[in-house]
Amino acid sequence: MSLISIPIVRDVLEESNARAAENRAIFDQHGIFVVNIMSSPGAGKTTLLEKTIPLLKARGLRAAVIEGDITSTLDAGRLAPLDIPVVQANTEPFGGDCHVGSHLVQAAFKHLPMDALDFLFIENIGNLVCPAEFYLGEDRKVVTLSLPEGEEKPLKYPLMFRECHLCLLTKMDLAPYLDVNPNHFEENMRTINGNLDVIRVSVKTGDGLGKWVEWLLKRG
Amino acid sequence: MSLISIPIVRDVLEESNARAAENRAIFDQHGIFVVNIMSSPGAGKTTLLEKTIPLLKARGLRAAVIEGDITSTLDAGRLAPLDIPVVQANTEPFGGDCHVGSHLVQAAFKHLPMDALDFLFIENIGNLVCPAEFYLGEDRKVVTLSLPEGEEKPLKYPLMFRECHLCLLTKMDLAPYLDVNPNHFEENMRTINGNLDVIRVSVKTGDGLGKWVEWLLKRG
Secondary structure (H helix, E strand, O other): OHHHHHHHHHHHHHHHHHHHHHHHHHHHOOOOEEEEEEOOOOHHHHHHHHHHHOOOOOOOEEEEEEEEEEOOOHHHHHHHHHHEEEEEEOOHHHHHOOOOOHHHHHHHHHHHHHHOOOOOEOOOOOOOOOHHHHHOOOOOEEEEEEHHOOOHHHHOOOHHHHHOOEEEEEEHHHHHHHOOOOHHHHHHHHHOOOOEEEEEEOOOOOOOOHHHHHHHHHOO | OHHHHHHHHHHHHHHHHHHHHHHHHHHHHOOOOOEEEOOOOOOOOOHHHHHHHHHHHHOOOOOEEEEEEOOOHHHEEEEEEEEOOOEEOOOOOOOOOOOOOOHHHHHHOOOOOOOOEEEEEOOOOOOHHHHHOOOOOHHHHHHHHEHHHHHHHHHHHHHHHHOOOEEEEHHHHHHOOOOOOHHHHHHHHHHHOOOOOEEEOOOOOOOHHEEEEEEEEHHO
16 A cells, blocks of 8 residues: 555655746746745735735735635635735636645636735645644745643644744734733744744734735744 | 546545544544634634633543644643643644644544543634635534624625534623624524524633533533
C-alpha cells in the first residue's frame, strides 16, 4: 500500500506546485500582491476582510477576494456589500478538499478583473492543518489566531506558524474574559518561527487594523 | 492522474475501515463505551475532559484518554493530574496526518488497561474537516463547537455535523461578550442534521456538564 501511494502523493504535490507557479507568473504580470489567509474555523478571517477592504478602498487601492469554502456562499455573501470582485470557490465539487488548491485559485481568478487589481486575498478554508502544506502562488501567507483558541496552538500546529510570514492575533477585545495572556501566544509563535511578524488586532474595536493595513501597503 | 489516484484512495479507506472494525471488536469484547471527540483547534476538548473525568470517577467509573495531536505532549500533560491512563498519539511519525486514524487508535490502546475501563475518549486533532471522514471504531462521535467560532459553522462544515451524534456548544459563558445567538447555532445544526443532540456547556461555570455526564451514563 504505502509503496504504491508514495509516488502518487509526489505527483499531486508536483501538479499542485506547477499550477501555483503558473498563478505566480500571472500575479507578477499584473503586479498584484496576493495574500493567502489561513486559520481555524471562526478565527475571524471574513470579518477581517470586511474591515480591511474599505480601508484599502479609502486609499484608492483595488482589492478582490477568492472565498474558499467546502460548501455554501455565506462568506462571499458577507462581502457583497463591499462592492468589490468576489469569487466563491467551493471545494465540494473537487471531493470536499480541506484546503484551497492552486488549481481552484486558477479556476477562480479567471473570473476576476486581473488588470484592475492591487490586492488579491485568498481566504482559505478554516483549517489550521492542511492549508499550510500547499503553495498557491501567493506573495505572503498570513494566519489569524484568535485569543479564545488558546496560547499553545502554535506549538500544536507548528507547520502553519512555520510557513506564515505574519500572524494576526485576533479577538483581542475578549482578553478580559479569558484566562489567557497574549504574550504567551507570541512566545510560543517565536519558539516555532523567530521571523514571524505578529500584529494584535480587535476587529470589533479597530485596534491594530492600522498596523495591518500598513503591513499590506509595504507589501509584507 | 485522477484515474490512477482513485483506486488508491479506496484502498486507504478500506484499510482504515478494516482497522476500525478490529478496534470495534476489541471495544465490544471489553464493554468499553468509546467517544471520538472532534472540533476546531481551541474549542475546548481537553478542558472538557479535565472536568468530565473527575465526574465519572466520582461515580466509580473508569476512563482513559487517547490524546491525538500532530506533535507535542501538551494535552496529555494537562490530563496527567487526573491520574488515569492517557496515551499521547502523535501523527507526526505518520506524515503529520490531520486526523487520528484507526491504525493510530490501535497502536495507542495496546498501552491501555482495556479490561479495567468503562469509557475511552479519543481526543481527535483540532480540525473541523478531515476527522469527520474517518470511522475509528467508536460508539459515538461528538463535536464541540465554541461560541466564538460563529453561528454559521454547521452550514460551512456540514460533514462534521452530519456525522456526529452530539454537539456540545461550549464557552457559553462568553455569550454576553459576543454578537452571537446560541439559538442560531442550534437552528443551523438542525438544518444539517435533524437528529443531532445538542447540549450547551460552560466548562468555566460548570453549566451543562451534568447533562453531558448523563448522556455518557446512558451511553448516548
